[in-house]
Amino acid sequence: MNNKQVVLASHPTGWVTEADFRMAEAPLPSPGEGEVLVKNLWLSLDPYMRGRISTAKSYVKGVSIGEVMVGQTVGEVVESRHPKLEPGDKVLTQLGWQLYGVTKDATKVEEGRAPLSYYLGILGMPGLTAYFGLKEIGQPKAGETVVVSAASGAVGSVVGQLAKIAGCRAVGVAGGREKCDYVTRELGFDACIDYKSEDLAAALKRDCPQGVDVYFENVGGEMFDTVLARMNLFSRIIVCGMISQYNVTEPYGVKNLRYVLTNRIRMQGMIVFDWQERYGEALKALAGHLAQGRLKYRESVVQGLENAPRGLIQLLQGKNFGKQLVKL
Numbered sequence: 001m002n003n004k005q006v007v008l009a010s011h012p013t014g015w016v017t018e019a020d021f022r023m024a025e026a027p028l029p030s031p032g033e034g035e036v037l038v039k040n041l042w043l044s045l046d047p048y049m050r051g052r053i054s055t056a057k058s059y060v061k062g063v064s065i066g067e068v069m070v071g072q073t074v075g076e077v078v079e080s081r082h083p084k085l086e087p088g089d090k091v092l093t094q095l096g097w098q099l100y101g102v103t104k105d106a107t108k109v110e111e112g113r114a115p116l117s118y119y120l121g122i123l124g125m126p127g128l129t130a131y132f133g134l135k136e137i138g139q140p141k142a143g144e145t146v147v148v149s150a151a152s153g154a155v156g157s158v159v160g161q162l163a164k165i166a167g168c169r170a171v172g173v174a175g176g177r178e179k180c181d182y183v184t185r186e187l188g189f190d191a192c193i194d195y196k197s198e199d200l201a202a203a204l205k206r207d208c209p210q211g212v213d214v215y216f217e218n219v220g221g222e223m224f225d226t227v228l229a230r231m232n233l234f235s236r237i238i239v240c241g242m243i244s245q246y247n248v249t250e251p252y253g254v255k256n257l258r259y260v261l262t263n264r265i266r267m268q269g270m271i272v273f274d275w276q277e278r279y280g281e282a283l284k285a286l287a288g289h290l291a292q293g294r295l296k297y298r299e300s301v302v303q304g305l306e307n308a309p310r311g312l313i314q315l316l317q318g319k320n321f322g323k324q325l326v327k328l
Helices: 048-052 116-120 125-138 156-165 177-186 200-207 221-228 258-262 272-291 305-316
Strands: 002-008 021-027 036-044 073-080 090-093 100-103 145-149 169-174 191-194 212-217 231-239 266-269 299-303 323-327
Touching: 002 305, 021 305, 036 090, 036 116, 048 305, 073 100, 073 116, 090 116, 116 323, 125 156, 125 212, 125 231, 125 272, 145 156, 145 221, 156 169, 156 212, 156 272, 169 177, 169 200, 177 191, 191 200, 200 221, 212 221, 299 305, 305 323
Parallel strands: 145 169, 145 212, 169 191, 212 231, 231 266, 299 323
Antiparallel strands: 002 021, 036 073, 036 100, 036 323, 073 090
């Protein structure tokens, strides 16, 4: 039996295309001592993947030509030589874009606690990113205004809901009326700006009459520049993502950086691994909010490993609605 995989065919310049990936097959691996063979059931697609297939230097090693594309997965243990895992256990792994994989680093997840796919989203890296980014860098206080870009996405949707739980005014920015309606009506944000049909600067003035105290940045570019001009004294910016810049060949030149100085803005990059030792704390809090109905969640799903490249491209184009996944 062979293992189906998606490997990197070329490092894209500009927009990613399906031609940058190719299907491959390899012999089904066997677990060594301390390892498990896992059948992957769900694959996570995330914006950081664009950086991993770039030749630019990043915070981790990129994917080389011919290597299996990186990605987090949830699957079932098929064969085990691991002392704490048995066949049938469901596990969270980093096995990437393939149907099977062998690893020593598998974390058992509770199947009855939530749908397995949630461990790649609201109870996984996006949820952890929202929790620590907002709490530790944003440090929101009751009554403050929190603005979230990509507000209907996997991270942004959780950030806004956590801001509301903290007693803040939550204002989202999203593309399209359908997404904005979801953000306000379903997720409970106070307002959501449709950047595709509204003047962002005017809308921010309307929906953030007291200015912006915390900005959770997922988009970058012109949107970042516009929000900078609305930030308050001693406000905070969490730089989590710059998805508008990932596929450009000429980066956007920020014009309003002077506001960081004049308004004494604290701005910090957000990489979730920095809080790895505290993941348990975040998962307990997120699961508690989820169980009590204080957090709502939505998924976009493409079917089949062969459609993973298309799913990633749709994510980078902003066509996803919520967390983007592949059902394997």
